[in-house]
Amino acid sequence: MSVHIDIAGMxxxxxxxxxxxxxxxGMALHALSEPGHHPGLQGWVTGVTARLDPHLADRMCEADFLWRTTFSDLFLPYAGIPGPGTLPGATLADELDLLDKLTDEQFVDAALEFTCAVGYGTCGPTALTDAEVRRRSLDLAAARGPQQLRFSERLLADPPRIRAWLRQFLQDCDEAFFAETWSRLRHQLAADARHKTDLLRHRGLAEALAAVSPAVTLDEAAAEITVDKLGEGRTATGEDGLLLVPTSLGWPHLMVLHRHGWQPVLHYPAGSPELAAPPTLEQLALRMTALSHPVRMxxxxxxxxxxxxxxELAQVHGMTAPEISRHLAVLKxxxxxxxxxxGRYVLHQLDVTMVARLGSEFLEGILR
Structure with missing residues (x-):
């Protein structure tokens, strides 16, 4: 399972x-909503939450599915603006202006991304233009609760009203806590961007992507980037190119925007505490499968x-040596x-450190 980006001709x-x-x-809102995903931010989350205005905290809950469950493409609006070369703005105000440039269809599709099951990576009818897609969107929203249903109904009935609500909400978040946070983080992110840009210019795309995350690989012969994730998708750069966006608050999330018709974006954790070579999802699955068998346990x-x-193991478990050997081979x-x-004996022992790491590695893998 992975996301593939075709870069032929890029x-x-x-x-x-x-x-x-x-x-x-967007990542700040996610961390505030799901602090368990970000144990390293507990101090920041506690500090922001303690001084948060109760009214703003209530408004955070109105549409938290845009950032709580996962990360809405609305926070990367530059990727949806037609024409090559549209980049993030220098300030939040600049990017809110870019958000305003999305069409109502783009805005609604991105806002309903985790409610209506329209093909994310394909072109098809939208909830604004197709009655059947609209009905299915509202049915799925209802299944997720009355709050999400109310938001979806208001969104489909009056997109400009929800757009104005979201812009004002984000501006209020900036004034309440984010401006201070961004003033502290932007220098680190700018330094990371300069470093990755230098790698691109002097070492090439493969090394730059390897520095982004070991989960991102480039097959130069196939002209394809593969991102190791618990999800499947496919997109292409076409004329738009590829955008890499670093995040400080986002670890361990490595996100790939692969929406049909939008510029591909890799939103990656900068300066994260991840291991130099974390296991692939295939390796994690192999380890967990090996441990799931009752005899091997x-x-x-x-x-x-x-x-x-x-x-010795054969004698203890009442099995033949070949049977034990097969189980040992799986574990090895x-x-x-x-x-x-x-001497003439081969001794086997559990790598306790590796097994202990499985918990955090599994969590990192499924949150990637």
């Missing part, structure tokens, strides 16, 4: 690395305490056990 100069205050405000109980030979392939030789 010019090197059409790749840009630019911080985005609106995208960072019992074996791990012994192997966590001491090193055992194949014969998953990187969960170590082996060492002692």
């Amino acid at each position: 010019r090197p100069e059409s790749v840009a690395v630019v911080p985005s205050p609106l995208a960072e405000l 019992r074996m791990c109980r012994y192997l966590a305490r001491s090193a055992y030979t194949t014969g 392939k998953a990187g969960l056990i170590t082996t060492r030789r002692r």
